[in-house]
Amino acid sequence: MGQGSNAKPERISEAEHAVMEVLWGASPATAADVSDALAQNRGWSLATVKTLLGRLVQKQAISASPDGRRYLYAPLIERSDYIGTESKRLVDRLFGGRAASLVAHLADQEALTEDDLTEIEALLKELKR
Amino acid sequence: MGQGSNAKPERISEAEHAVMEVLWGASPATAADVSDALAQNRGWSLATVKTLLGRLVQKQAISASPDGRRYLYAPLIERSDYIGTESKRLVDRLFGGRAASLVAHLADQEALTEDDLTEIEALLKELKR
DNA sequence: TCATTTCGATTACGGATGTAAACATGAAGC
DNA sequence: GCTTCATGTTTACATCCGTAATCGAAATGA
Numbered sequence: 001m002g003q004g005s006n007a008k009p010e011r012i013s014e015a016e017h018a019v020m021e022v023l024w025g026a027s028p029a030t031a032a033d034v035s036d037a038l039a040q041n042r043g044w045s046l047a048t049v050k051t052l053l054g055r056l057v058q059k060q061a062i063s064a065s066p067d068g069r070r071y072l073y074a075p076l077i078e079r080s081d082y083i084g085t086e087s088k089r090l091v092d093r094l095f096g097g098r099a100a101s102l103v104a105h106l107a108d109q110e111a112l113t114e115d116d117l118t119e120i121e122a123l124l125k126e127l128k129r
Numbered sequence: 130m131g132q133g134s135n136a137k138p139e140r141i142s143e144a145e146h147a148v149m150e151v152l153w154g155a156s157p158a159t160a161a162d163v164s165d166a167l168a169q170n171r172g173w174s175l176a177t178v179k180t181l182l183g184r185l186v187q188k189q190a191i192s193a194s195p196d197g198r199r200y201l202y203a204p205l206i207e208r209s210d211y212i213g214t215e216s217k218r219l220v221d222r223l224f225g226g227r228a229a230s231l232v233a234h235l236a237d238q239e240a241l242t243e244d245d246l247t248e249i250e251a252l253l254k255e256l257k258r
Numbered sequence: 259t260c261a262t263t264t265c266g267a268t269t270a271c272g273g274a275t276g277t278a279a280a281c282a283t284g285a286a287g288c
Numbered sequence: 289g290c291t292t293c294a295t296g297t298t299t300a301c302a303t304c305c306g307t308a309a310t311c312g313a314a315a316t317g318a
Contacts, residue, residue, distance in 0.1 A: 083223045094212045100248040116229040
């Protein structure tokens with residue numbers, strides 16, 4: 001077997017995901033940076049953020065490069081991969097894998113605005129070309 | 130405040146959701162019925178299914194009507210409500226609430242087949258009318 | 259050099275989850 | 289009536305998750 005990228009993607013929890021979003025937004029960042037960025041919405045203590053960063057490092061979702069006394073953290077997995085996986089999970093679990101059913105449902109619940117519809121229409125046109 | 134339907138919707142876990150799906154499919158059912166239906170895919174013991182049913186009753190997601198020695202279980206929440214809530218959670222968390230972004234992503238990842246696209250197109254036509 | 263600050267690492271701890279075994283109790287045979 | 293089956297209830301228990309406090313070591317300042 002190849003020795004290459006062997007990172008089995010361990011599940012990222014919701015709290016951990018919030019940390020990932022910060023890192024996806026501002027790549028190499030210190031624990032303090034992340035904590036600051038999250039203080040607004042989540043109000044977590046620095047200790048909590050450190051715990052989450054530690055868990056993410058273990059899960060190989062982020063890297064930690066030594067920078068003097070501290071680490072600089074950066075994502076190892078791409079955001080698009082993550083949201084792709086998560087979206088697929090949902091579609092599989094709730095809609096038996098049929099993405100169209102999801103769209104139908106969103107439309108039904110009027111979760112789609114007029115603008116959304118227009119946007120999707122444009123997308124479809126592009127895809128069909 | 131109204132005294133009416135006061136059931137705060139407690140979160141349903143993934144395992145519990147599997148049980149809900151069975152009940153949504155065959156409404157009043159006994160624990161054994163549910164267990165049988167799930168044995169195929171999940172391979173849970175009857176004991177496990179009973180635990181899940183108990184938790185769902187507590188969460189007021191299903192009802193348990195006495196029927197002689199046992200109970201008949203039935204969903205109290207509707208499937209469309211559940212998948213609506215869950216879909217919304219995902220869209221909010223991963224796409225900042227923009228459902229169109231989800232569709233765009235699915236399209237990008239080619240999670241949408243040619244058939245899906247056609248189906249969605251039809252949906253849109255209907256919605257725009 | 260000693261106290262303070264700053265980090266990461268270790269430990270904590272309650273609640274949820276997945277997965278079940280053990281227990282209690284009534285029904286059904288024998 | 290006593291044993292056995294069926295069924296719900298209670299208890300169990302490891303892991304994950306959210307949320308930190310504490311510990312230990314290095315850097316910094318006085």
